[in-house]
Amino acid sequence: MDNAKIFPIWAPRITQREVRRLYETDAKGIYDEDLINEVGYGLLARCQSFIDANEARAGQVRCPRCSSIVTHTCRSEEILRCDCGWELTWGEYFKTIQHVQLSGAEPVLEQFRSFISTFSASRTPQAKMLAIDQLIHGFHWYYKTNNPTRPVAVNLIEGRLSDVVAFLDQLTYGDESTPGLMENYAQWDEKIEMNRNWYASYRERRTRTENPPDGQ
Secondary structure, eight states, X not given: OOGGGOOOOOOOOBOHHHHHHHHHHHHTTOOOHHHHHHHHHHXXXXXXXXXXXXXXXXXXXXXXXXXXXXXXXXXXXXXXXXXXXXXXXXXXXXXXXXXXXXXXXXXXXXXXXXXXXXXXXXXXXXXXXXXHHHHHTOEEEEXXXXXXXXXXXXXXXXXXXXXHHXXXXXXOOOTTSOTTHHHXXXXXXXXXXXXXXXXXHHHHHHHHHHSOOTTO
């Protein structure tokens, strides 16, 4: 085997389909533990990949062969070498991180670390559901203004940014939903409105649908 060409494998973003099913069952007061775990551990794996990718950008690569940490100085031609025999240039490694929604600042990393810790420690389906909900309704933050920018869900759930915003807007809630979910959505919606210009085309379409002109 050519160890020099072992590339990192990043956990994919989870599908909208499984998240939709999760919220539909939750709205009925049904806790499908298999589905909760499927979504939760999928998110956990994605969060860990996101953390590992950003640590790699900061000079701490996790060897894809043995998981040891290999330090580097971020020069494209620099060869990453692990004691286990694995090696790859940083340029080749970095290409696997680009354009796959694996970039974010420390506030996002803190949210993802918190989810990994909270979800792993949760012992009830309700606690797991709330941890999932809080995670996917989180935001990136702009350090200069300390204001929310884009939702972290785009790093976690498949789809373009506008698609993911629309998807979260359309999740199902009901009287039997896990306590706290609708409150989380209200807070998320408020932050989305703070950045309305980012999502203007979608939000304008939604407003027209909800408030059609007279005669329609």
